[in-house]
Amino acid sequence: MTGWVAMTHRPAYAAQMSVLRARLRRAAVKRVRQRHPWVFDQSITHLSREGEPGETVVLYDDKRKQIGLGLYDPKSPIRVRVMHHGGPISLDDAFFAQRLKAAWEAREPLLESDTDGYRVVHGENDGLGGLVVDRYASTLVVKLYSDVWWPRLDLVLRTLEEGMRPERIVLRLARNVAAHRAQDGDVVVGGPVDVHQGQHRVPFRENGLWFLADPIRGQKTGFFLDQRDNRMRVGDMSHGKRVLNVFSYSGGFSLYAARGGATEVVSLDLSQPALDDAERHFAANNDDNNVSRCIHRTVQGDAFAEMRKLAQRDERFDVVVVDPPSFAKRASEVEGALNSYRRLMRLALDLLEPDGRLVFASCSSRVDKDAFCANALEGAEEAGARLVVDDVTGHAMDHPVGFAEAAYLKAMFCRRAL
Numbered sequence: 317m318t319g320w321v322a323m324t325h326r327p328a329y330a331a332q333m334s335v336l337r338a339r340l341r342r343a344a345v346k347r348v349r350q351r352h353p354w355v356f357d358q359s360i361t362h363l364s365r366e367g368e369p370g371e372t373v374v375l376y377d378d379k380r381k382q383i384g385l386g387l388y389d390p391k392s393p394i395r396v397r398v399m400h401h402g403g404p405i406s407l408d409d410a411f412f413a414q415r416l417k418a419a420w421e422a423r424e425p426l427l428e429s430d431t432d433g434y435r436v437v438h439g440e441n442d443g444l445g446g447l448v449v450d451r452y453a454s455t456l457v458v459k460l461y462s463d464v465w466w467p468r469l470d471l472v473l474r475t476l477e478e479g480m481r482p483e484r485i486v487l488r489l490a491r492n493v494a495a496h497r498a499q500d501g502d503v504v505v506g507g508p509v510d511v512h513q514g515q516h517r518v519p520f521r522e523n524g525l526w527f528l529a530d531p532i533r534g535q536k537t538g539f540f541l542d543q544r545d546n547r548m549r550v551g552d553m554s555h556g557k558r559v560l561n562v563f564s565y566s567g568g569f570s571l572y573a574a575r576g577g578a579t580e581v582v583s584l585d586l587s588q589p590a591l592d593d594a595e596r597h598f599a600a601n602n603d604d605n606n607v608s609r610c611i612h613r614t615v616q617g618d619a620f621a622e623m624r625k626l627a628q629r630d631e632r633f634d635v636v637v638v639d640p641p642s643f644a645k646r647a648s649e650v651e652g653a654l655n656s657y658r659r660l661m662r663l664a665l666d667l668l669e670p671d672g673r674l675v676f677a678s679c680s681s682r683v684d685k686d687a688f689c690a691n692a693l694e695g696a697e698e699a700g701a702r703l704v705v706d707d708v709t710g711h712a713m714d715h716p717v718g719f720a721e722a723a724y725l726k727a728m729f730c731r732r733a734l
Contacts, residue, residue, distance in 0.1 A: 551576035567594025661695030
């Protein structure tokens with residue numbers, strides 16, 4: 317293992333005699349019984365003693381009846397990641413190994429679609445709160461969103477290595493997780509990641525297309541896997557069309573549109589390195605006749621400013637895709653996010669042909685689907701346009717939704733009414 321010190325002993329708390337117990341407020345008890353995966357710090361009325369990160373904690377109601385078990389995180393507002401709802405069981409190695417196995421086996425049908433880039437473990441939604449595992453061909457990326465996983469990381473790595481046989485495993489850490497025995501981006505199993513043109517890149521397939529992920533320093537775990545199904549739909553609607561992809565990142569929607577027969581695709585993003593990757597993706601798929609024939613143009617700059625410039629030049633598109641980053645990471649940002657979505661809707665409609673198609677997406681979990689759609693249609697009305705909403709999609713099968721806060725992704729597929 318590179319950059320990783322394996323544990324040779326159980327955590328200190330494993331030798332302690334007393335079991336960590338937490339009594340919860342009634343509202344929290346109700347949420348746990350409804351299978352919610354989080355217990356917040358203010359929901360605990362009594363704690364038998366201070367716990368260590370990752371220690372198993374037994375959850376009780378006010379009548380001292382056990383309602384679940386979880387992993388304790390003393391530094392996080394999410395004080396307990398609930399792993400089991402109900403009566404006594406053991407959160408032992410076999411428990412976690414079985415959860416991991418169930419998750420990767422559920423995704424195996426994706427391999428039949430010439431896809432080897434997908435999410436293997438989707439945190440709480442696979443019963444493994446705070447843990448994400450993504451696959452890029454023979455590379456696995458394990459990302460920790462909570463310190464509760466440090467004591468069990470050896471088990472996670474060993475289970476994945478034995479069951480999925482990856483060439484390597486890369487460790488990524490969320491900003492709230494402190495480095496401990498390894499750093500963000502360390503290869504903890506197997507050999508180093510190949511370097512392409514001075515950058516770490518791993519090639520993988522998605523619905524028969526080649527992409528490159530940066531598992532060492534890339535956003536999330538190296539690629540945005542959650543829009544795979546929506547990218548396919550954009551490809552299906554792009555034959556003979558001129559397509560604009562706003563917030564394009566590395567050109568996922570752009571490449572699908574090209575393969576679908578688009579005559580021209582414009583990728584617009586603030587990041588020049590991301591646009592360079594988009595060009596690499598087109599080059600890697602140049603053996604596809606539609607991709608090789610498509611004119612691909614990149615525009616680097618602020619999306620709002622560049623969309624105005626395109627409109628001022630009277631550029632119009634048959635298909636416009638708007639897939640911005642999260643505008644609301646906390647409740648106080650929701651109003652500002654809705655204002656930004658309305659602005660983007662007006663700008664997009666300035667660039668859309670009278671009978672064009674618009675794909676308008678949000679990954680802000682704080683903005684629910686109904687509010688997002690209503691707000692977007694208000695923006696269209698302000699622009700003097702009428703949109704027909706054909707569909708509103710959510711998550712692909714490798715990003716299951718097990719509780720309300722996990723439903724972050726929504727994409728409106730609209731057509732402009734004449």
